[in-house]
Amino acid sequence: xxxxxxxxxxxxxxxxxxxxxxxxxxxxxxxxxxxxxxxxxxxxxxxxxxxxxxxxxxxxxxxxxxxxxxxxxxxxxxxxxxxxxxxxxxxxxxxxxxxxxxxxxxxxxxxxxxxxxxxxxxxxxxxxxxxxxxxxxxxxxxxxxxxxxxxxxxxxxxxxxxxxxxxxxxxxxxxxxxxxxxxxxxxxxxxxxxxxxxxxxxxxxxxxxxxxxxxxxxxxxxxxxxxxxxxxxxx
Amino acid sequence: xxxxxxxxxxxxxxxxxxxxxxxxxxxxxxxxxxxxxxxxxxxxxxxxxxxxxxxxxxxxxxxxxxxxxxxxxxxxxxxxxxxxxxxxxxxxxxxxxxxxxxxxxxxxxxxxxxxxxxxxxxxxxxxxxxxxxxxxxxxxxxxxxxxxxxxxxxxxxxxxx
Numbered sequence: 001x002x003x004x005x006x007x008x009x010x011x012x013x014x015x016x017x018x019x020x021x022x023x024x025x026x027x028x029x030x031x032x033x034x035x036x037x038x039x040x041x042x043x044x045x046x047x048x049x050x051x052x053x054x055x056x057x058x059x060x061x062x063x064x065x066x067x068x069x070x071x072x073x074x075x076x077x078x079x080x081x082x083x084x085x086x087x088x089x090x091x092x093x094x095x096x097x098x099x100x101x102x103x104x105x106x107x108x109x110x111x112x113x114x115x116x117x118x119x120x121x122x123x124x125x126x127x128x129x130x131x132x133x134x135x136x137x138x139x140x141x142x143x144x145x146x147x148x149x150x151x152x153x154x155x156x157x158x159x160x161x162x163x164x165x166x167x168x169x170x171x172x173x174x175x176x177x178x179x180x181x182x183x184x185x186x187x188x189x190x191x192x193x194x195x196x197x198x199x200x201x202x203x204x205x206x207x208x209x210x211x212x213x214x215x216x217x218x219x220x221x222x223x224x225x226x227x228x229x230x231x232x233x234x235x
Numbered sequence: 236x237x238x239x240x241x242x243x244x245x246x247x248x249x250x251x252x253x254x255x256x257x258x259x260x261x262x263x264x265x266x267x268x269x270x271x272x273x274x275x276x277x278x279x280x281x282x283x284x285x286x287x288x289x290x291x292x293x294x295x296x297x298x299x300x301x302x303x304x305x306x307x308x309x310x311x312x313x314x315x316x317x318x319x320x321x322x323x324x325x326x327x328x329x330x331x332x333x334x335x336x337x338x339x340x341x342x343x344x345x346x347x348x349x350x351x352x353x354x355x356x357x358x359x360x361x362x363x364x365x366x367x368x369x370x371x372x373x374x375x376x377x378x379x380x381x382x383x384x385x386x387x388x389x390x391x392x393x394x395x396x
Binding site: 052053054078080081100103104105106107108109133134136137148149150151152153154155 | 277296298299300301302304305307320323325326327328329330331332334392393394
């Protein structure tokens with residue numbers, strides 16, 4: 001079968017959405033040229049609404065001009081999926097990996113991202129499951145706890161998953177989350193009676209679930225990586 | 236009429252191509268691969284007929300993508316370059332770039348795909364075609380894979396996980 005698989009994990013803390021997007025573009029290019037191994041970005045964003053390639057901005061329920069008043073940004077992206085919100089206390093993983101090298105198609109890849117969040121939820125006694133057809137994501141009953149939106153270019157992934165640890169769910173009231181009208185959004189805090197450890201621990205558990213499900217034998221951790229390389233600036 | 240509809244849906248269920256088209260070689264993983272087409276490693280196919288090349292994604296590709304819900308295509312009159320992206324498909328919240336196996340001028344795009352993106356899943360080699368191109372370097376076709384090579388390529392790719 002395949003040889004040993006290495007994953008390099010960047011623990012990044014809070015990152016502005018556009019900075020993360022530019023970093024991902026660079027890493028996708030590097031990964032395509034085999035300059036870097038499979039890489040996983042682990043981070044959080046300040047309050048940010050994002051739209052996917054289909055630009056479903058009819059699912060933003062307040063005027064874009066009012067977003068500044070609620071302290072949020074809006075960005076259009078090339079990922080799949082509908083409108084979503086990212087914010088503090090939501091764990092985000094952006095895998096920059098070569099699907100061709102591990103022999104996965106889009107469908108199987110997304111299923112494994114769902115499984116990553118399902119497994120993490122089970123560590124806290126929360127029974128989560130993948131969505132029905134057309135409702136990709138992770139659900140606890142009728143409530144969505146994890147979202148997915150991915151881009152695949154020349155077989156290399158970017159964007160990824162967002163898992164609600166304890167974000168301010170009021171931000172979701174300003175959108176039709178993922179374009180699904182009659183379902184709620186929830187969080188790990190809401191769904192478990194277990195006392196939650198520090199968020200750093202939960203992030204590490206999420207990363208471990210990902211690494212295990214994708215079959216990485218070697219995981220290298222990069223703490224506080226700079227998003228700027230020596231020779232370039234993010235303009 | 237009823238017999239033809241039945242035959243067509245049975246053929247679809249068995250993933251066989253209807254009517255008088257190039258004959259099939261079924262791969263072990265049950266994705267259809269048609270003889271007479273050329274294939275790229277990124278799972279696009281090309282059908283070269285005279286001065287027109289039709290391009291789409293393969294049965295293997297659509298199966299691995301899941302249900303296609305959105306297709307982004309270029310405008311006619313634009314150009315494509317071998318190995319470069321010309322559009323994208325969205326399935327299961329993933330947008331996947333589609334790359335052109337050859338270079339040339341886009342002469343037609345399949346506008347049916349905006350209303351019926353699922354045609355790519357149901358009929359990847361026929362109704363789900365994506366663009367028609369006037370090839371600028373016909374020799375590029377020679378470096379693409381034939382059906383037997385592509386079948387083997389898919390089997391090896393699927394075995395790697």
